[in-house]
Amino acid sequence: MRRLVLIAVTAISLAVGAVVPSSARGQAPVVVDVPPAELCQGPPQRSVAPLFASPAAGTPTASAMPFAMPTGQPADAAAAAAMTAAMRAVIACINTGQYFPVLTLVSDDYLRERFVPGAPTDPLSEELRPFVEALRGCQTCELEPLADDERFGIVAVEQARLLDDGRVGAVVRLSTPAAAEAGILLTAFVAFVSVEDRLLVDEIVELTE
Numbered sequence: 001m002r003r004l005v006l007i008a009v010t011a012i013s014l015a016v017g018a019v020v021p022s023s024a025r026g027q028a029p030v031v032v033d034v035p036p037a038e039l040c041q042g043p044p045q046r047s048v049a050p051l052f053a054s055p056a057a058g059t060p061t062a063s064a065m066p067f068a069m070p071t072g073q074p075a076d077a078a079a080a081a082a083m084t085a086a087m088r089a090v091i092a093c094i095n096t097g098q099y100f101p102v103l104t105l106v107s108d109d110y111l112r113e114r115f116v117p118g119a120p121t122d123p124l125s126e127e128l129r130p131f132v133e134a135l136r137g138c139q140t141c142e143l144e145p146l147a148d149d150e151r152f153g154i155v156a157v158e159q160a161r162l163l164d165d166g167r168v169g170a171v172v173r174l175s176t177p178a179a180a181e182a183g184i185l186l187t188a189f190v191a192f193v194s195v196e197d198r199l200l201v202d203e204i205v206e207l208t209e
Helices: 003-016 077-095 099-103 108-114 123-135 177-181
Strands: 072-074 153-163 168-175 186-195 198-207
Touching: 077 099, 077 123, 077 153, 077 168, 077 186, 077 198, 099 123, 108 198, 123 198, 168 177, 168 198
Parallel strands: none
Antiparallel strands: 072 153, 153 168, 168 186, 186 198
16 A cells, blocks of 8 residues: 555544544644645656666665755745745645656656665655556556545645755655544655756655654
């Protein structure tokens, strides 16, 4: 089962088990910004050719290193807003099953590094993998929009910063309305690279808190 959908299903199961809503516990309800479908608009000139530029079979992959939060200066409000807009576009595409535009919203390096054997995965690459396999000739992949109660939105974009390597990044918290009520969030550090005045997702690392 896909990583994002699994979180939504877990939240629904907890809700059936009589989870008390946050508002009833005296806590402020979590606001989930579920982006509308029309925000799924990738740049039409972007090519996904790097998706097929896989290394030769048997090429060793680098061993995973412990993740350390990148350093950098705090980003201004405009940079934080641009990162939020980029994430909303990606989420709108995933929610509505429009997978091809997502591939135009990520960087060439992301395409090269996430869809080869042995590469590290993240929540987005796990979600995209069936579509990638379909592009490569999979005949049995089911690619469907998420049900309304499984659709993701942004809870928060925090710690926005200008990274020392020239990218920008932030901690992004995602959930569904039902999952947020149960206190279930997906938290990740997302780095973006600027390409032709548009931010593209360049790296995603899921965080455990």
